[in-house]
Amino acid sequence: MKASTEMSRRHFLRLGANALAALATLEILGASLLFLKPRSMEGEFGGMVKAGPTDSFPPGSITEFPDGRFFLIRAKDGGFLAVYRRCTHLGCAVSWEPAANEFVCPCHGSHFDFYGDVQNPPAPRALDAFAVHIEEGDVWVDTSRPQSRDEFKSDQLVYA
Ligand code: FES
Numbered sequence: 001m002k003a004s005t006e007m008s009r010r011h012f013l014r015l016g017a018n019a020l021a022a023l024a025t026l027e028i029l030g031a032s033l034l035f036l037k038p039r040s041m042e043g044e045f046g047g048m049v050k051a052g053p054t055d056s057f058p059p060g061s062i063t064e065f066p067d068g069r070f071f072l073i074r075a076k077d078g079g080f081l082a083v084y085r086r087c088t089h090l091g092c093a094v095s096w097e098p099a100a101n102e103f104v105c106p107c108h109g110s111h112f113d114f115y116g117d118v119q120n121p122p123a124p125r126a127l128d129a130f131a132v133h134i135e136e137g138d139v140w141v142d143t144s145r146p147q148s149r150d151e152f153k154s155d156q157l158v159y160a
Pocket residue numbers: 087088089090091092105106107108109110121122123
């Protein structure tokens with residue numbers, strides 16, 4: 001009788017140990033899958049973001065995309081430019097101030113004009129840009145790689 005109890009206890013302990021080992025394996029597998037998962041998903045910062053139809057952005061407008069961390073600029077001549085909201089001084093998020101017609105950094109007072117050019121230092125250069133693609137009437141912004149630029153040049157604008 002005692003041997004039988006001892007066996008079932010051993011059996012129970014072995015089952016528990018196996019269950020714990022299986023759980024640990026699942027956790028490691030889950031962590032590995034998370035690590036292997038692409039860092040960015042379409043539609044989010046770090047990936048391709050569909051801004052919308054070209055017609056929805058009037059010439060001379062600036063539209064913020066908080067999830068994409070960029071502003072979409074549409075110049076008066078219809079050209080598009082996407083700028084990263086990250087200040088080129090120390091990285092604070094700039095905001096667009098329509099009344100002043102400029103981007104303002106809250107941290108150390110840098111100002112940038114409509115195209116992201118520095119108007120007031122300490123920012124050392126224009127806001128970084130993201131590649132813009134226009135496909136079948138929609139504006140897409142590739143937020144995977146900010147492009148450093150010293151200043152705005154008209155060839156940075158993209159046309160439909
Ligand atoms: S981080 Fe923008 S001015 Fe310093």
